Amino acid sequence: MRPAPPAAGSAATQPAVVDALPRVLDGAGSGSIGPADGVLPAGATVHDDDLPGVAGLDPALLDALRRATADAAADGVRLEVNSGWRSPAYQEQLLREAVAEHGSAAEAARWVATAETSAHVSGDAVDVGPPAAAQWLAEHGARYGLCPVYRNEPWHVELRPDAVDGGCPPVYADPTQDPRMHGRPGPSRNRRPVGRRARAGGRPDLPVRAGRVSAPRARGASRGRP
Numbered sequence: 001m002r003p004a005p006p007a008a009g010s011a012a013t014q015p016a017v018v019d020a021l022p023r024v025l026d027g028a029g030s031g032s033i034g035p036a037d038g039v040l041p042a043g044a045t046v047h048d049d050d051l052p053g054v055a056g057l058d059p060a061l062l063d064a065l066r067r068a069t070a071d072a073a074a075d076g077v078r079l080e081v082n083s084g085w086r087s088p089a090y091q092e093q094l095l096r097e098a099v100a101e102h103g104s105a106a107e108a109a110r111w112v113a114t115a116e117t118s119a120h121v122s123g124d125a126v127d128v129g130p131p132a133a134a135q136w137l138a139e140h141g142a143r144y145g146l147c148p149v150y151r152n153e154p155w156h157v158e159l160r161p162d163a164v165d166g167g168c169p170p171v172y173a174d175p176t177q178d179p180r181m182h183g184r185p186g187p188s189r190n191r192r193p194v195g196r197r198a199r200a201g202g203r204p205d206l207p208v209r210a211g212r213v214s215a216p217r218a219r220g221a222s223r224g225r226p
């Protein structure tokens with residue numbers, strides 16, 4: 001049997017090829033944003049450190065998350081990372097999408113930070129899933145220094161080493177209450193492991209004293225860990 005000849009006018013009959021492309025980037029919208037910007041596939045975990053969205057995280061945060069992931073698994077809970085480190089371009093795209101979704105920049109600010117203020121862009125935050133994992137961390141996260149930060153985003157977790165001894169600090173109602181969102185220094189932006197900023201394309205951080213929340217140290221409060 002001979003192979004069928006190419007159909008005349010095939011371009012007009014195969015729109016699906018073109019149409020499928022944006023779906024490859026599902027979760028990041030459109031454009032050139034992809035895995036290199038921190039977009040993670042469904043089901044990613046803290047062990048997927050070949051993915052920039054995981055590898056770009058603060059090493060101390062990653063260490064705490066890995067210990068928590070192992071202990072959660074022992075409780076039958078799979079801890080996944082829906083979002084971790086993000087490039088500034090990815091964050092800006094998320095913000096544009098939030099403005100479109102929520103109708104105004106002011107309302108979007110309750111949900112999505114700018115590239116300049118986002119703890120995701122600096123590698124200091126993860127959004128965990130599924131909800132059972134966020135619930136597990138709400139109950140057990142403090143012992144690893146893993147704390148929720150915003151009441152309206154129970155899945156958004158950052159490292160607060162002092163929580164190991166003192167429990168997690170109170171949460172903000174939403175990101176608009178967070179002084180970091182207004183350009184003021186916050187609890188986890190005053191230390192930056194070497195080697196992470198190059199990928200993020202960020203600027204060097206100024207050494208600052210934390211204000212109302214005590215400053216974490218990268219390793220000091222990790223109980224029994226070098």
Ligand SMILES: [Zn+2]
Nearest residue numbers: 125126127156
């Ligand atoms: Zn988040």
